[in-house]
Amino acid sequence: MSRRRRILAATTALLAAIPVAVVAMSANAAIPPPAAGWNLVWGDDFNGAANTLPSSSNWIVDLGHAYPGGPGNWGTGEIQNYTNSTNNIKLDGSGNLRITALRDGAGNWTSSRIETQRSNFKPAPGGKLAIEGRIQMPNVTGQAALGYWPAFWALGSPYRGNYWNWPSIGEFDIMENVNGINSVWGVLHCGVNPGGPCNETTGIASNRACPGTSCQGGFHTYRFEWDDGAKQFRWYVDGQLFHTVNQGQVGAGTWDQMTNHAGYFVLLNLAIGGAFPNALAGQTPTAATVPGHSLVVDYVAVYQSGTGTTPPTSTTTTTTTPGNPGGGGSAYSELQAESAQERSGGTVGTATDTGGGQAVGEIGNGGYLKFSGVNFGSSTARQFYARVASGAAGGVSGLVEVRLDSRTAAPAGTFAVGNTGGWQSWKTVPANISGITGTHDVYVTFTSGQPAPYVSVNWVKFGT
Template sequence: MTVSRTGWRRLRVAAISFAVAVGGAVVAAPPDAHAGLPAVPAGWTQVYGEDFNGAAGSGLNTGNWLYDLGHGYPGGAANWGTGEIENMTNSTQNVYLDGSGNLVIKPIRDGAGNWTSGRVETQRTDFAAPAGGKLRLEGRLQQPNVSGAAAAGYWPAFWTLGAAARGTGASGWPGIGEIDLMEDINGRSSEFATLHCGVAPGGPCNEYTGLGSGERACGGCQTGFHTYAMELDRSTSPEQIRWYLDGNNFFTVNANQVDATTWNNATHHGFFMILNVAIGGSFPGAFGGGPTGSTVSGVPMIVDYVAAYTAGGGGGGGGGGKAVKNANGLCLDVRSSGTANGTPIQIYTCNGTTAQQWTYVEAGTTLHVLGKCADISGGGTANGTKIQLWDCNNTGAQVFIHRADGSYYNPQSNRCLDDPAGSTTPGTQVQIWDCNGQSPQNWTLPV
């Protein structure tokens, strides 16, 4: 977000000169949703798509989405680090499907003046631009249809955080990267696009403001659906992030605007997508403040779809390998497509990304992915020792022999590659365990 929802930013310091029409509340019925996900753009591979189909009044599919709850991440800053005041819930009063292919996120004020709303994140954290390729994230949505005094404090957004934010209270912000596709505040019929990176305050990315577009006109964005997208392009030199409104590129950040380490730390990894409507906080405060007694309750952001695409660089299922699938239906995966030594190897929803493109090489005893090997942490031999990604080194910690019962046997430890307790939770790191022939140790061969 332009003023961080992760725990550290406080205030956008400069208002941008921008002419907007100011009026009263306008709360209209939503336009018809898009008829399904759009056609995949030429040259791209779709790696994720969510059309929000479901029964009216039902909640989200928690296999694909998680609900953020309360006033901040566990272990993170209060009020999401921004001063916003709403309590995020998983109630279908705040977050629900409308039965017509839309997700609705509705902020509500109760009789005592307390606000509730919704903030949801993709379970997947591995939306990444492959080396030499591109990532495109896109969503079609309608901003809350409210303006003027009635909109004071409204703060809808479609944005992303680097995968390292998950489970850490976003403690590495802003260095872990944040890309904001759409923010609007106080019903101004506008939008902001921003990259956050580096250190705060100040630093190479001018935090807490970030490298942003400033306020851009977004005519009709409150009364109808519009498409917001960003492309992280690692196929060009310098690398770029480009933002699009209805297909028009309106803002670009080049990698050479910051030092290489800052850029790589912010962009060369997986991301997860976030949709939310906040109330109050320092960003709305910088443009007039709110909420006030005139702010209207119950005006939603309506989301038709979100999608992720990759192109080039071996992404979107390329790379020459194949999935290694467990009996539980989940795939062996490198967390957030990371390539650093020590990155956890986990089970995850099968998605065809390069983090799941395994090859079985070196006389059929070593599992390779992303140019590295599956490795037993520290060369350990005890039950429960975790599996990680590491430079291939021909040690016994990297030998996994695929056997007739579907297990991958490691002779050094005399144990097998194992899904802990038969977990079906995406993101569970795999381990070694006594070989037992049971389904948690039943894996396919990538041939």
């Protein structure tokens, strides 16, 4: 779904459905417990009040026709305007997210697109990661469906803040569909554009009909697995493998480009028109295309198998002050940025909305803060909070990442930040983190696709 022109002539011959035993499930099934050997590391089952937006702790709502400074029409030629209106995106009150494509009297289309706050989904070294969703495609077929383009996918984290590094950072299309065809496409994008080992702008693709009920007629479970030990990507629908890509198909260098960064963020969207639907049906949408149909999502979950190497945990008890000026202190108290034991980037100055307190201002790519000997105790911390502000220019943004015991460790949690309204316009941003206990050196690192400063930090803290 990222920047590319779809020509999938080889996949237009659709596979016949394979008869399988289908287990009936409700439209609002809970996130399944992990299979043996797997752990649930993140998920959203979209429970909540009807006509409300999905959790801002979990999701960013993308707006307009492009990222600021990025390729127009999201790089795909799609024509809709993405909004955060509950006419286009909402919880339905029955445990589902609904993204609805609408057309106004002037022929203008609107819809929605969301992406996870977290952008560090990747397997532990030698382990496996699975991204899974239970989804019903828009229930529309034939001429009425021309131009509908639902997708469930993931993009490499370096794409945030630098919207011109696709496809080298990697893209996993877990579920794509166009024009109401009873088929799911799984696609890998990588390397260079055009051409390269992934044959861009097409990608390495495979497709098949949904088992049993059509893709549009019911819910199906779409799953992508990244097996770091086997150096293999796998795509499934309702537990049936239909696409595999191995490291050898793209080369070790290309594989490393898309797997050796911080990880991936997950996206859901319903586009209208663009290169992929047009490649299979000519110019879309048409006058016959019927608005008002929805992509319905029961849950999204991320699972991990295999733990890799766990950094050693200190058991030293410290009693220094909560702000961490000399190290130690509680993870659940505010750790003041200016009191970090180590700092790279930014300058210490006043934070005007904190009663004369201080902050580390205007940090850019490569900066970091280190808080030594932070005590998480026996409770498991699953939330990270940071008080941040940004006066970054349009199109400038980056990541705030939490790492344990080493500045180069895999992030335990991540959120993205751009302009908040000014360098003294402070807000507290939450993010989910992998469960943390014990005592650790905490590194807060800053990663961006451009050198300009993009964030100031007043304090950070953790919660259960």
